[in-house]
Amino acid sequence: MAVTPLTLPDRFGAVTTACQDHWMATTSMREALAVGTRPVELAGHNPAARPLAPTKKNRDLRNDLAQMRGLQDRLYAESTADGTRSILLVLQGIDTAGKGGVTEHVVGSFGPIGVQYTAFKAPTEEERAHDFLWRIRKRLPPAGVIGVFDRSHYEDVLIARVHDLVPEDEWRARYDIINDFEAELVAGGTTILKCFLNISFEAQRKRLLARLDNPDKHWKFNEGDLEERARWSDYQSAFSEMLERCNTDVAPWYVVPSDHKKYRNWAIGELLRETLVDLDPQYPQPKLDVAALKERLTPPH
Amino acid sequence: MAVTPLTLPDRFGAVTTACQDHWMATTSMREALAVGTRPVELAGHNPAARPLAPTKKNRDLRNDLAQMRGLQDRLYAESTADGTRSILLVLQGIDTAGKGGVTEHVVGSFGPIGVQYTAFKAPTEEERAHDFLWRIRKRLPPAGVIGVFDRSHYEDVLIARVHDLVPEDEWRARYDIINDFEAELVAGGTTILKCFLNISFEAQRKRLLARLDNPDKHWKFNEGDLEERARWSDYQSAFSEMLERCNTDVAPWYVVPSDHKKYRNWAIGELLRETLVDLDPQYPQPKLDVAALKERLTPPH
Numbered sequence: 001m002a003v004t005p006l007t008l009p010d011r012f013g014a015v016t017t018a019c020q021d022h023w024m025a026t027t028s029m030r031e032a033l034a035v036g037t038r039p040v041e042l043a044g045h046n047p048a049a050r051p052l053a054p055t056k057k058n059r060d061l062r063n064d065l066a067q068m069r070g071l072q073d074r075l076y077a078e079s080t081a082d083g084t085r086s087i088l089l090v091l092q093g094i095d096t097a098g099k100g101g102v103t104e105h106v107v108g109s110f111g112p113i114g115v116q117y118t119a120f121k122a123p124t125e126e127e128r129a130h131d132f133l134w135r136i137r138k139r140l141p142p143a144g145v146i147g148v149f150d151r152s153h154y155e156d157v158l159i160a161r162v163h164d165l166v167p168e169d170e171w172r173a174r175y176d177i178i179n180d181f182e183a184e185l186v187a188g189g190t191t192i193l194k195c196f197l198n199i200s201f202e203a204q205r206k207r208l209l210a211r212l213d214n215p216d217k218h219w220k221f222n223e224g225d226l227e228e229r230a231r232w233s234d235y236q237s238a239f240s241e242m243l244e245r246c247n248t249d250v251a252p253w254y255v256v257p258s259d260h261k262k263y264r265n266w267a268i269g270e271l272l273r274e275t276l277v278d279l280d281p282q283y284p285q286p287k288l289d290v291a292a293l294k295e296r297l298t299p300p301h
Numbered sequence: 302m303a304v305t306p307l308t309l310p311d312r313f314g315a316v317t318t319a320c321q322d323h324w325m326a327t328t329s330m331r332e333a334l335a336v337g338t339r340p341v342e343l344a345g346h347n348p349a350a351r352p353l354a355p356t357k358k359n360r361d362l363r364n365d366l367a368q369m370r371g372l373q374d375r376l377y378a379e380s381t382a383d384g385t386r387s388i389l390l391v392l393q394g395i396d397t398a399g400k401g402g403v404t405e406h407v408v409g410s411f412g413p414i415g416v417q418y419t420a421f422k423a424p425t426e427e428e429r430a431h432d433f434l435w436r437i438r439k440r441l442p443p444a445g446v447i448g449v450f451d452r453s454h455y456e457d458v459l460i461a462r463v464h465d466l467v468p469e470d471e472w473r474a475r476y477d478i479i480n481d482f483e484a485e486l487v488a489g490g491t492t493i494l495k496c497f498l499n500i501s502f503e504a505q506r507k508r509l510l511a512r513l514d515n516p517d518k519h520w521k522f523n524e525g526d527l528e529e530r531a532r533w534s535d536y537q538s539a540f541s542e543m544l545e546r547c548n549t550d551v552a553p554w555y556v557v558p559s560d561h562k563k564y565r566n567w568a569i570g571e572l573l574r575e576t577l578v579d580l581d582p583q584y585p586q587p588k589l590d591v592a593a594l595k596e597r598l599t600p601p602h
Contacts, residue, residue, distance in 0.1 A: 077520045104412045111405045112418045112449070119414070148413070209598055212591050219378045219585040226597055284520040290513050296527055297510055299503075 027052065029270035033254040035247045042240045047200040048259040053266070061262045063269035065109050071276035072146065074283055076114040079144025081284035084189035086141040087275060089268075090149045092158070092242075093197030094235055095225050096207035098258050098265075099150045102197070105265045106272065107148050116141050119150040132156040132174065133181055143189065146272075153178055157242055162234045175245035182251040191279065192251040193271055196243060197258040201232055328353065330571035334555040336548045343541045348501040349560040354567070362563045364570035366410050372577035373447065375584055377415040380445025382585035385490035387442040388576060390569075391450045393459070393543075394498030395536055396526050397508035399559050399566075400451045403498070406566045407573065408449050417442050420451040433457040433475065434482055444490065447573075454479055458543055463535045476546035483552040492580065493552040494572055497544060498559040502533055 026032050032051040054060045075085065089107070091099040107115060118139040127135045133153055141147025157178070161171045182192055199207075208225065211217040228235070247253045254271060258264040327333055333352040355361045376386065390408070392400040408416060419440040428436045434454055442448025458479070462472045483493055500508075509526065512518040529536070548554045555572060559565040 080520055100414065103414055107413050108409075112408050112413070112416060113401065113404055113420070113451075115413060115418075117413045117416075150414075205598055205600070209595065212589070212594055212598075215586065216584045218587055218589055219381055221587070221589060221594075223594070226594065283517045285516065286519055286522070288513070288519050288522060293513055293522075293524070293527065294510060297506055297513075299506070 028274060029267055030252075030254065030274055033256055033267065033271070035243050035253045035255055042198065042236050042243070042255075045198055045255045045257070047198045047203060047257050049257040050260060050263045051257070051267070052270070053263055061266035063106075063109070063266060063273055068109065068269070068273050068276060069111060071273075071279075071281060072110050072114050074281035075146075075276065075279065076111075076144040077283050078281045079142070081286070083281070083284075084143045085279060085281065086143055086145050086147065086190045087272070087279075088141055088147045088149065088185065088190050088192045089272065090152045090154070090192065090194040091197065092152060092154050092195070092239075093258065094199065094204065094232075095228060096204050096211075097197035097199045098261060099197060101261055102195075102265060102268050103148060103150060106269045107146075109269070110146060114144060115146050115148065117148045117150065120152060120155060132160075133177070136181075140185065141190065147190075153181070154242055154246075157245075158235065158238045161238050162231055175242075178246055179248050179251075182246075182248065186250040191275055193275060194246075194251060194253045195256050195268055195271065196239060196253055197264065198255050199258045203259040204229065329575060330568055331553075331555065331575055334557055334568065334572070336544050336554045336556055343499065343537050343544070343556075346499055346556045346558070348499045348504060348558050350558040351561060351564045352558070352568070353571070354564055362567040364407075364410070364567060364574055369410065369570070369574050369577060370412060372574075372580075372582060373411050373415050375582035376447075376577065376580065377412075377445040378584050379582045380443070382587070384582070384585075385444045386580060386582065387444055387446050387448065387491045388573070388580075389442055389448045389450065389486065389491050389493045390573065391453045391455070391493065391495040392498065393453065393455050393496070393540075394559065395500065395505065395533075396529060397505050397512075398498035398500045399562060400498060402562055403496075403566060403569050404449060404451060407570045408447075410570070411447060415446050416449065417446050418449045418451065421453060421456060433461075434478070437482075441486065442491065448491075454482070455543055455547075459536065459539045462539045463532050476543075479547055480549050480552075483547075483549065487551040492576055494576060495547075495552060495554045496557050496569055496572065497540060497554055498565065499556050500559045504560040505530065 029052055075083070075087070077083075078085065091102055093099055103117060107117060116139070120135070123132075123135065136149075136153045139147070139149070157171050157174050160166050161168075185192060208221070208229070211221050243253045243255065256264055256267050256271075330353055376384070376388070378384075379386065392403055394400055404418060408418060417440070421436070424433075424436065437450075437454045440448070440450070458472050458475050461467050462469075487493060509522070509530070512522050544554045544556065557565055557568050557572075
């Protein structure tokens with residue numbers, strides 16, 4: 001399960017060696033994409049890999065949506081009785097990695113009643129006046145709901161670190177705070193699926209160029225994106241340490257190879273599907289006197 | 302446009318006369334389903350009508366989802382520049398009328414990033430301690446977003462009236478308060494689409510029976526549903542007055558015949574599509590020096 005880094009990428013180069021073939025031995029997406037328990041370097045994860053994918057490219061990369069919707073319905077139904085369970089999908093990744101695409105294509109497959117989506121932007125003045133988890137706690141999914149975090153509390157050990165927004169001892173302390181926080185959520189009934197959308201430097205280049213080539217996508221572009229890109233290496237270090245420090249038993253990280261969009265969506269769909277299957281939610285079975293109720297519904301009532 | 306009631310239903314009977322054929326003269330769903338400006342009785346609206354539907358039953362009742370998604374994307378994009386516009390879809394209707402079905406099938410067709418769904422349940426103690434619009438204001442859609450209210454502030458002139466939760470002079474005063482409130486929202490850039498899902502007494506009977514026949518739907522059933530049904534006439538009166546008093550120029554009501562589920566979904570999809578077409582949102586066109594940016598993206602950057 002653990003991943004041993006074989007090579008380091010050149011300063012801004014593409015990863016050339018994949019060592020994620022431990023997945024050959026499993027049929028579980030959660031096992032295939034798990035970070036493992038040993039220290040990780042992102043360099044050891046190939047962003048163009050396709051663990052568990054059928055061999056023909058982009059074929060059959062479809063999730064069983066009917067099964068997923070059915071299970072989602074049960075999860076929601078369960079919460080109307082005494083169910084306390086929920087799912088929290090955390091999406092992290094550098095600009096263009098595909099957080100929006102996953103939301104559109106994967107999250108969009110679920111029914112809106114049981115989904116709560118939140119994009120965390122730069123914190124407002126009010127949010128900055130509180131501890132970094134304050135705004136996160138306000139958006140946790142209630143029972144029965146699949147919560148989606150498009151960016152999350154992890155920004156506070158990512159951008160906060162890369163841009164020196166807080167002193168090092170402050171962001172370093174956050175790894176433990178986050179682990180405690182997530183353990184508390186899990187104990188309360190939330191299953192946390194933390195997905196790091198892993199793309200290569202070259203894939204990001206192509207996607208940014210594609211945005212520039214399409215005037216209808218210019219609104220997604222700002223020059224700050226290129227300045228962030230110039231800090232690629234710093235972000236890779238920050239991501240690696242996040243994956244290492246916050247890969248806990250109760251809330252493990254998954255590294256999702258994201259150079260191939262269809263694969264990325266399918267893989268995250270599978271992570272959700274497997275999680276729902278394991279939760280095995282059930283429809284509440286209230287004791288109804290069906291015969292008597294039907295009698296009350298015979299015309300003209 | 303205005304609807305003249307022709308007959309009243311018997312106490313608990315089905316509506317037998319349709320007078321909604323004013324829609325023969327229009328191709329706009331908003332015109333076809335408008336309440337009109339004269340006092341209305343729900344008795345004048347046939348819940349099984351299919352205004353504007355193609356003649357073959359349940360055929361071609363498909364919205365142009367690609368167009369709708371494209372327009373939604375533009376509405377959202379617009380808000381990232383200086384756009385202030387949003388849409389608020391209000392769904393009202395008696396139990397089983399299909400608020401959940403519309404959410405699933407119509408709202409679910411849009412991308413989750415630009416949708417904010419809220420189901421208003423019986424108010425909490427905290428909510429009751431504030432004026433009735435307090436909890437509503439907290440869930441208004443921000444710019445760029447399609448907000449969906451599954452029940453709404455209208456409950457405060459419906460269940461509050463039928464169950465005498467507040468004195469008559471208090472709920473009577475709310476019509477004007479609601480009209481002022483909605484005018485304020487519209488002035489702020491929100492287009493409000495208020496849909497009353499109109500089903501017949503008989504259609505509700507069949508749907509409740511169907512729930513009883515399916516153990517997986519028992520969780521949706523409680524005996525209180527039948528007590529509410531026994532107040533059908535009171536609710537029809539409350540709905541009628543709501544439609545009359547709050548059918549304003551800036552925020553008109555639409556009566557959506559909802560005995561046929563596919564028709565109902567299609568019709569509300571069309572109301573949304575027409576609204577989006579009229580808004581005609583545009584992608585922001587920031588001034589980018591595309592050539593210079595591309596240069597910065599030539600390898601190895």
